[in-house]
Amino acid sequence: MPHINVDENLPGIRALMAFSPDTATPMGELANLLLRTSDTLSMADRELIGTYVSYLNDCFYCQQSHGAIAVCYLDGDTELVEQVKKDYAGADISPKLKALLTIAGSVQKGGKFVTEEQVAAAKELGATDKDIHDTVLIAAAFCMFNRYVDGLASNTPTDLSSYPLRAQQIVERGYGNYIFSNKQPVAENS
Amino acid sequence: MPHINVDENLPGIRALMAFSPDTATPMGELANLLLRTSDTLSMADRELIGTYVSYLNDCFYCQQSHGAIAVCYLDGDTELVEQVKKDYAGADISPKLKALLTIAGSVQKGGKFVTEEQVAAAKELGATDKDIHDTVLIAAAFCMFNRYVDGLASNTPTDLSSYPLRAQQIVERGYGNYIFSNKQPVAENS
Numbered sequence: 001m002p003h004i005n006v007d008e009n010l011p012g013i014r015a016l017m018a019f020s021p022d023t024a025t026p027m028g029e030l031a032n033l034l035l036r037t038s039d040t041l042s043m044a045d046r047e048l049i050g051t052y053v054s055y056l057n058d059c060f061y062c063q064q065s066h067g068a069i070a071v072c073y074l075d076g077d078t079e080l081v082e083q084v085k086k087d088y089a090g091a092d093i094s095p096k097l098k099a100l101l102t103i104a105g106s107v108q109k110g111g112k113f114v115t116e117e118q119v120a121a122a123k124e125l126g127a128t129d130k131d132i133h134d135t136v137l138i139a140a141a142f143c144m145f146n147r148y149v150d151g152l153a154s155n156t157p158t159d160l161s162s163y164p165l166r167a168q169q170i171v172e173r174g175y176g177n178y179i180f181s182n183k184q185p186v187a188e189n190s
Numbered sequence: 191m192p193h194i195n196v197d198e199n200l201p202g203i204r205a206l207m208a209f210s211p212d213t214a215t216p217m218g219e220l221a222n223l224l225l226r227t228s229d230t231l232s233m234a235d236r237e238l239i240g241t242y243v244s245y246l247n248d249c250f251y252c253q254q255s256h257g258a259i260a261v262c263y264l265d266g267d268t269e270l271v272e273q274v275k276k277d278y279a280g281a282d283i284s285p286k287l288k289a290l291l292t293i294a295g296s297v298q299k300g301g302k303f304v305t306e307e308q309v310a311a312a313k314e315l316g317a318t319d320k321d322i323h324d325t326v327l328i329a330a331a332f333c334m335f336n337r338y339v340d341g342l343a344s345n346t347p348t349d350l351s352s353y354p355l356r357a358q359q360i361v362e363r364g365y366g367n368y369i370f371s372n373k374q375p376v377a378e379n380s
Binding site: 005026107130137 | 193224339
């Protein structure tokens with residue numbers, strides 16, 4: 001049960017964003033800027049970084065939500081997303097993304113765990129300064145989102161079939177205020 | 191030395207925000223909404239929560255910056271801010287704020303460390319749902335800001351006299367885009 005009185009029909013962060021729409025707006029904008037941009041890091045890469053950090057933070061809601069979004073971008077490859085979470089070094093992803101996931105894993109522990117060697121290794125494999133910046137900020141932002149969701153004990157749907165439906169909406173529409181204004185029941189809408 | 195090529199004349203998060211002004215905008219807005227609001231939690235309370243979490247995350251830049259802002263709101267009481275960081279239970283602050291700092295300390299470890307008992311204790315001492323929401327989100331947001339600053343190895347002024355000057359600007363003007371658009375040398379402006 002959530003620690004504060006939020007709408008029980010909304011799952012995870014959406015109930016918190018409905019409780020506090022003022023703060024939801026910049027959080028949604030930050031998510032769009034970090035996750036809905038496709039340059040030298042694809043949207044799939046960005047969602048994989050967020051999913052991996054959510055996995056390390058043991059945030060069920062975020063790792064399921066963003067894992068399902070990554071699956072959409074990866075043409076349904078659920079296994080790849082699972083492997084990135086559990087053993088990215090052995091996953092079929094680029095060496096550059098592996099180096100960036102190493103940096104993201106360090107950020108999850110704390111900023112000072114990122115080493116010059118990790119950054120040099122990523123640059124050697126083609127990572128730009130912006131790739132490194134975005135990786136660090138995506139990982140840091142998920143350390144916020146994960147703590148927000150679990151720190152307030154948000155409702156977390158345990159029915160895994162609900163996440164892909166919701167993921168498709170994000171893929172089509174991005175992160176925006178609609179995510180907390182749509183108050184259909186969780187089962188139909190999460 | 192920072193891990194990426196940022197303006198060396200800007201300290202801490204300001205150099206990162208100048209590197210990435212798009213993401214700086216919602217981050218500044220979130221800081222304003224969480225830290226420049228005064229309701230049942232004062233601006234001093236809010237900065238103390240952020241300073242305490244930055245201390246726990248061992249982020250020198252953020253704990254000095256926000257500690258100096260808290261000092262401004264507390265009429266120059268540097269000792270109180272130091273005591274909140276090191277032993278808030280023994281500090282001359284309200285029992286409600288102590289209970290909220292306990293929650294913030296749990297969020298710093300991870301969202302799931304917040305317990306029903308901690309939340310009940312804070313409510314018993316007068317904390318509203320919004321107080322608890324804001325405490326969790328402030329603590330979570332500082333887990334992002336701290337990791338952003340240290341994860342990219344931002345320049346951190348070690349001259350402690352620079353922080354109060356900068357704090358006064360924030361107290362007068364809030365968190366906004368000007369913090370990264372003003373490119374005077376660190377010594378004059380940080």
